[in-house]
C-alpha cells in the first residue's frame with residue numbers, strides 16, 4: 347500500500363517536471379532566466395536534454411505500472427523503445443551540459459556520473475530484454491528510472507536548500523550527488539527485498 351502511494355506521488359511529480367520542461371521548450375516567455383541562459387549558451391544540448399528528459403520521465407512513469415504493462419504489452423514495447431531513445435538523447439546531452447553546469451567541478455562530476463549511470467543502466471536493460479532475460483530487464487529498468495527521477499528529487503532538494511538559507515554554490519554541489527545516489531540505494535533495497543521474497547516462495 348505504502349509503495350503504491352509513493353509510486354503514485356513520484357509519477358505525479360514526474361508529470362509535473364515533464365510539463366515544466368515542455369513549457370520551457372515551447373514557450374520562450376515562460377523560461378526562467380537560468381533556463382533561457384542555458385538555451386542561449388548551448389542550444390543543441392539544452393533542447394536535446396529538455397526533449398529527451400521530458401519524454402523519458404513521462405514514458406517511464408507509465409512503464410513502471412505493472413497493470414498497464416501486463417494488459418497492454420504492445421503499448422509497453424512501443425513506449426519502452428521510446429523511453430530508450432529518449433534516454434539516449436537526454437543522457438548524451440546531459441553529459442555535455444554537466445561540464446558547463448553551475449556549481450563547479452563537484453557538480454560537473456556529480457551530473458556527469460549521473461548521465462553515465464543513466465545511459466549505462468538503460469542500455470543494459472535494453473540488451474537484457476533483447477536476449478529474453480525479463481527479470482534482469484526489469485531490475486535494470488528500475489535502476490534507470492530511479493535515476494530519471496533525479497530530475498524530481500533535485501527539484502525537491504533545491505527549493506528546500508534555498509528556503510533553509512543555504513548558500514547556493516555548496517548546496518548545488520551537494521545536490522548534484524544527493525539527487526541520484528540515494529535514489530539508487532532505494533532501488534537496490536527494493537530489488538533485494540523483491541529477490542528475497544521470490545527466493546522464499548521458490
Ligand code: HEM
Nearest residue numbers: 367399400403440443444447448457460461464493494497
Ligand atoms: C538523469 C540524468 C540527468 C542529468 C545528468 C541531468 C543533467 C542536467 C544538467 C547538467 C543541467 C544543467 C544544470 C546547470 O546548468 O546547472 C540540467 C538542466 C535541466 N534538466 Fe536535467 N538531467 C537529467 C535528467 C533530466 C530529466 C529526466 C529531466 C526531465 C524533464 C530533466 C530536466 C531538466 C531541465 C528542465 C533543466 C533546466 C534547468 C532547470 O529548470 O532546472 N533533466 N540537467
